[in-house]
Amino acid sequence: MNEGASIVVRFAGDSGDGVQLLGSQFAASTSESGNDFATFPDFPAEIRAPVGTTFGVSAFQINLGSRRIVTAGDQPDVLIAFNPAALKVSLPLLPAGALILINISAFTKRNFQKAGMVPDFISSGALDGFQVIQLEMSTLTAAAVADSGLGRSDALRSKNFWALGVVLWMFSHPKSGVESWIEAKFSSNDAVRQANLAALNAGHAFAETAELPAALPRFDLPPAPYPPGEYRTVTGAQAMSLGLAAAAQLAQRRMIFCSYPITPASPILHYLSRVPKLGVTTFQAEDEIAAICAAIGASYGGALGVTSSSGPGIALKTEAMGLAITTELPLLIINSQRGGPSTGLPTKTEQSDLYQAIYGRNADAPIPVIAVANPGDSFHSAIEAVRVAVRHMTPVILLTDGYLNNAAWPWEIPSIAHIEPILTSTEIPIAGEDSVSHLAYRRDADTLARPWITPGMDGLMYRVGGLEKDFETGDISYDPDNHQVMTELRAEKIQSIQRLIADQVPEIGAPGESLAVVGWGSTYGAIWRAVTVARMEGHSVAHIQLRWLNPLPSNLGELLASYGHVLVPELNMGQLATLLRDKLNLDPIQLNKVSGQPLKIAEVLDRIRTLSSAKTAA
Amino acid sequence: MNAVLTAKDFATDQEVRWCPGCGDYAILRCMQKTLAEAGAQPENTVFVSGIGCSSRFPYYMNTYGFHTIHGRAPAIATGLKLSNPDLDVWVITGDGDGLSIGGNHLLHALRRNVGLKILLFNNEIYGLTKGQYSPTSTHGTRSPSTPGGSIDQPLSPCQFALGAGARFIARGIDTDNKHLGSVFLEANRYTGAAFVEIYQNCPVYNDAVFASFTDRQKAAETQIHVRHGEPLLFGKEADKGLRVNPDSLTLEVVNCSGPDDARGSVKIHDETNMALAQMLIGLHGPDFPVALGVIYRTDGPAFEHGQTIHHPPPLDSTAGVVQVMRDVRLWKVPPPD
Numbered sequence: 025m026n027e028g029a030s031i032v033v034r035f036a037g038d039s040g041d042g043v044q045l046l047g048s049q050f051a052a053s054t055s056e057s058g059n060d061f062a063t064f065p066d067f068p069a070e071i072r073a074p075v076g077t078t079f080g081v082s083a084f085q086i087n088l089g090s091r092r093i094v095t096a097g098d099q100p101d102v103l104i105a106f107n108p109a110a111l112k113v114s115l116p117l118l119p120a121g122a123l124i125l126i127n128i129s130a131f132t133k134r135n136f137q138k139a140g141m142v143p144d145f146i147s148s149g150a151l152d153g154f155q156v157i158q159l160e161m162s163t164l165t166a167a168a169v170a171d172s173g174l175g176r177s178d179a180l181r182s183k184n185f186w187a188l189g190v191v192l193w194m195f196s197h198p199k200s201g202v203e204s205w206i207e208a209k210f211s212s213n214d215a216v217r218q219a220n221l222a223a224l225n226a227g228h229a230f231a232e233t234a235e236l237p238a239a240l241p242r243f244d245l246p247p248a249p250y251p252p253g254e255y256r257t258v259t260g261a262q263a264m265s266l267g268l269a270a271a272a273q274l275a276q277r278r279m280i281f282c283s284y285p286i287t288p289a290s291p292i293l294h295y296l297s298r299v300p301k302l303g304v305t306t307f308q309a310e311d312e313i314a315a316i317c318a319a320i321g322a323s324y325g326g327a328l329g330v331t332s333s334s335g336p337g338i339a340l341k342t343e344a345m346g347l348a349i350t351t352e353l354p355l356l357i358i359n360s361q362r363g364g365p366s367t368g369l370p371t372k373t374e375q376s377d378l379y380q381a382i383y384g385r386n387a388d389a390p391i392p393v394i395a396v397a398n399p400g401d402s403f404h405s406a407i408e409a410v411r412v413a414v415r416h417m418t419p420v421i422l423l424t425d426g427y428l429n430n431a432a433w434p435w436e437i438p439s440i441a442h443i444e445p446i447l448t449s450t451e452i453p454i455a456g457e458d459s460v461s462h463l464a465y466r467r468d469a470d471t472l473a474r475p476w477i478t479p480g481m482d483g484l485m486y487r488v489g490g491l492e493k494d495f496e497t498g499d500i501s502y503d504p505d506n507h508q509v510m511t512e513l514r515a516e517k518i519q520s521i522q523r524l525i526a527d528q529v530p531e532i533g534a535p536g537e538s539l540a541v542v543g544w545g546s547t548y549g550a551i552w553r554a555v556t557v558a559r560m561e562g563h564s565v566a567h568i569q570l571r572w573l574n575p576l577p578s579n580l581g582e583l584l585a586s587y588g589h590v591l592v593p594e595l596n597m598g599q600l601a602t603l604l605r606d607k608l609n610l611d612p613i614q615l616n617k618v619s620g621q622p623l624k625i626a627e628v629l630d631r632i633r634t635l636s637s638a639k640t641a642a
Numbered sequence: 643m644n645a646v647l648t649a650k651d652f653a654t655d656q657e658v659r660w661c662p663g664c665g666d667y668a669i670l671r672c673m674q675k676t677l678a679e680a681g682a683q684p685e686n687t688v689f690v691s692g693i694g695c696s697s698r699f700p701y702y703m704n705t706y707g708f709h710t711i712h713g714r715a716p717a718i719a720t721g722l723k724l725s726n727p728d729l730d731v732w733v734i735t736g737d738g739d740g741l742s743i744g745g746n747h748l749l750h751a752l753r754r755n756v757g758l759k760i761l762l763f764n765n766e767i768y769g770l771t772k773g774q775y776s777p778t779s780t781h782g783t784r785s786p787s788t789p790g791g792s793i794d795q796p797l798s799p800c801q802f803a804l805g806a807g808a809r810f811i812a813r814g815i816d817t818d819n820k821h822l823g824s825v826f827l828e829a830n831r832y833t834g835a836a837f838v839e840i841y842q843n844c845p846v847y848n849d850a851v852f853a854s855f856t857d858r859q860k861a862a863e864t865q866i867h868v869r870h871g872e873p874l875l876f877g878k879e880a881d882k883g884l885r886v887n888p889d890s891l892t893l894e895v896v897n898c899s900g901p902d903d904a905r906g907s908v909k910i911h912d913e914t915n916m917a918l919a920q921m922l923i924g925l926h927g928p929d930f931p932v933a934l935g936v937i938y939r940t941d942g943p944a945f946e947h948g949q950t951i952h953h954p955p956p957l958d959s960t961a962g963v964v965q966v967m968r969d970v971r972l973w974k975v976p977p978p979d
Binding site (some may be wrong): 052055056058201250251252253254255256257266269270273278280282299301302303305307309310311313314315317318319320321322323324325326327329343344346347351437440441478479480481482483484485486487488489490491499500 | 690747963965971
């Protein structure tokens with residue numbers, strides 16, 4: 025197999041070490057070098073944990089290469105550790121032979137103690153089998169920025185740029201992009217700008233000239249084969265925000281985004297609020313319930329109401345979702361999933377809210393559910409979700425997760441002009457044609473949607489509410505037959521969306537292979553890569569990625585039945601597997617992981633190999 | 643709508659389903675009449691309610707109406723007002739809906755000064771769920787859930803509103819249509835959050851709970867109708883007044899007739915005076931009259947206008963989105979040679 029190589033780099037340090045900034049600047053230089061990449065910022069839950077502790081470690085992992093990159097990598101090939109705690113936390117992730125650069129200046133007796141490590145850890149044998157290079161990062165940074173006029177503690181803050189200088193040299197990345205970023209970012213603060221530039225250059229020069237006991241390796245990664253086009257880096261939260269704003273334009277409606285702060289959903293609220301040019305009104309509500317209710321009120325008023333949260337917050341919104349279902353109002357509910365139950369693991373990733381999205385409401389209360397596969401896909405999924413919401417007059421749940429919101433990928437900039445406008449399915453009736461109540465519930469034959477009549481429209485005043493409505497007039501009805509009809513109508517309306525959904529096709533492979541690996545959400549990358557590698561090894565395996573989880577694509581049952589086996593890897597205890605059993609009467613093999621960490625390529629690949637050899641043996 | 647509308651034009655064909663004798667009937671009629679008088683446009687008027695007896699109100703108004711879920715009407719109305727600030731939005735709630743399950747939303751709608759007219763029907767009991775005590779029930783209220791008498795202290799809706807930062811606080815009585823209508827008109831004119839507490843009688847579960855001051859025979863002695871700029875007088879012959887005791891900083895009743903007429907010391911109602919509002923809200927029998935009318939009003943920017951100014955929505959062009967999308971470091975991958 026002659027595909028390009030990839031290298032996984034992990035930066036780890038204290039929250040205050042500037043690790044996230046360092047990582048994002050390295051990602052930027054990676055894009056300039058033409059490599060493909062995927063990033064994984066791994067934040068601590070604590071804002072400013074005590075310095076030097078293991079629970080205060082902030083890390084940033086990037087996988088870069090000259091082939092298509094779809095995950096941030098299973099195991100770091102290179103670790104840059106800024107203190108003992110960062111080394112301790114990252115060590116279990118490393119494969120034998122990994123390269124470790126440590127900021128030996130911070131490996132003091134006191135810092136070893138804070139991390140709960142023995143003071144002679146480095147010589148204890150714990151690092152045998154790794155290539156360890158000790159760098160006096162703090163000391164060398166302090167020397168490099170001595171002329172900046174900054175005090176020692178401020179000066180040392182530049183050590184992330186010193187480390188970046190070293191890493192840029194190792195990967196032969198240009199410095200110019202980072203330099204112009206520093207120039208622009210710190211244009212109003214001469215001393216800091218000078219210090220950061222000096223540190224960057226000093227680190228770079230040090231890597232080039234220093235005589236170290238073990239030579240710094242250099243990695244030569246030719247550009248990855250991108251399709252032609254114009255690219256930028258995008259995180260899931262950014263792409264989601266851009267998709268929402270684009271959807272509002274495509275629908276020619278105001279968008280009102282109502283949210284209550286919660287990890288890891290807040291980046292979407294922040295981005296939309298920070299960038300008023302996107303034209304989305306943001307509203308920080310007093311609680312999760314108020315957020316969805318305000319979004320419902322906005323949609324009732326004719327705007328596109330959106331609410332965004334994470335699992336625990338979504339749970340609080342449940343009753344209001346029922347209101348949106350029964351009043352048949354368009355609404356977008358974004359769930360940035362995290363580890364649970366309860367407060368669980370706020371900053372860690374999990375896909376455990378699928379049951380909640382599909383089954384988690386009182387009564388028969390169907391809602392369409394879409395899952396985002398990768399950061400850039402958030403853009404397209406947001407548009408699709410809004411399209412369905414206004415076409416069918418229904419709330420729609422969009423599932424993403426903390427990993428996707430924060431991870432950055434290269435993204436080909438889409439042309440909004442080439443995206444179909446978003447249309448409501450039913451025309452607004454003319455007042456006087458019939459009694460108003462009949463008009464307000466006159467349904468589109470195809471979508472079963474009622475017209476989006478909004479306050480302010482002359483002559484169409486009608487009443488709506490959470491009580492069961494008469495099928496024809498919308499008046500309150502306790503009639504038994506009517507409730508049966510309305511319950512079936514609500515189910516049929518959501519099922520009818522199936523006609524809009526494209527037939528499911530495998531992402532990789534063909535129908536009828538020995539094995540299908542079926543995934544949804546952010547495990548996309550790990551599954552894609554595992555299937556790609558397995559196919560190169562000669563295994564007959566396909567990758568099927570589900571965007572639509574409710575309703576499922578109409579051909580899915582037939583497609584999955586064509587495979588010898590179906591494997592469903594998920595970051596939960598088997599929720600998609602249950603759904604497939606329920607809806608398609610299928611019995612998939614499960615691969616479940618709930619550690620708060622992304623799925624690894626190797627975990628999927630191992631299972632594919634095992635299944636494949638078991639089959640061969642039989 | 644050019645034709646002059648009457649109260650009847652604001653009524654729907656729906657059968658009203660409140661108990662006979664319920665105070666809600668009077669409030670409904672008063673609202674229909676007031677909107678006709680005020681020249682309200684039905685298509686630009688919306689009634690948003692939560693859950694409870696009072697929350698059936700929107701079904702009976704021939705305007706736009708949204709009967710939502712328990713306690714959430716202020717939140718839904720806030721979203722509605724953000725989407726279309728030109729609408730006249732009335733929120734109908736009760737003491738359970740607005741102060742118990744929905745207390746948080748009411749608090750925030752008031753402090754934000756969202757342009758809503760919030761009518762809280764206070765009957766000091768849960769009606770629709772069959773008579774349990776509510777957050778405004780007096781201490782010792784016997785109910786199906788408190789057979790031995792409630793042990794918690796009630797809260798005062800207007801005190802709550804004042805504490806939440808409401809800038810318009812008024813009170814009325816269900817059956818006093820003339821006065822209640824005038825309060826509705828004032829609320830209608832106010833551009834921010836207008837909070838109106840209506841003493842509403844529940845003849846089934848809490849009959850005559852306000853009779854001590856709503857009884858027409860005793861009204862003159864037990865009620866004080868406050869008007870901005872006028873002295874705080876009450877009594878059949880306007881022969882009693884309220885003045886501020888400078889030592890205790892509380893209101894006291896003074897005689898305004900006969901030889902020791904203390905009219906000169908009677909406080910002039912200043913609706914912008916929060917300290918006075920605080921004192922008026924707290925008055926109750928048997929020693930004091932209950933204050934009715936616009937007790938507190940100060941101007942302030944309505945929330946929805948601030949929001950709109952912050953984020954002007956450019957609906958006619960995708961230029962903004964495209965610009966933001968490209969406002970980062972870009973790189974081009976050329977087609978292969």
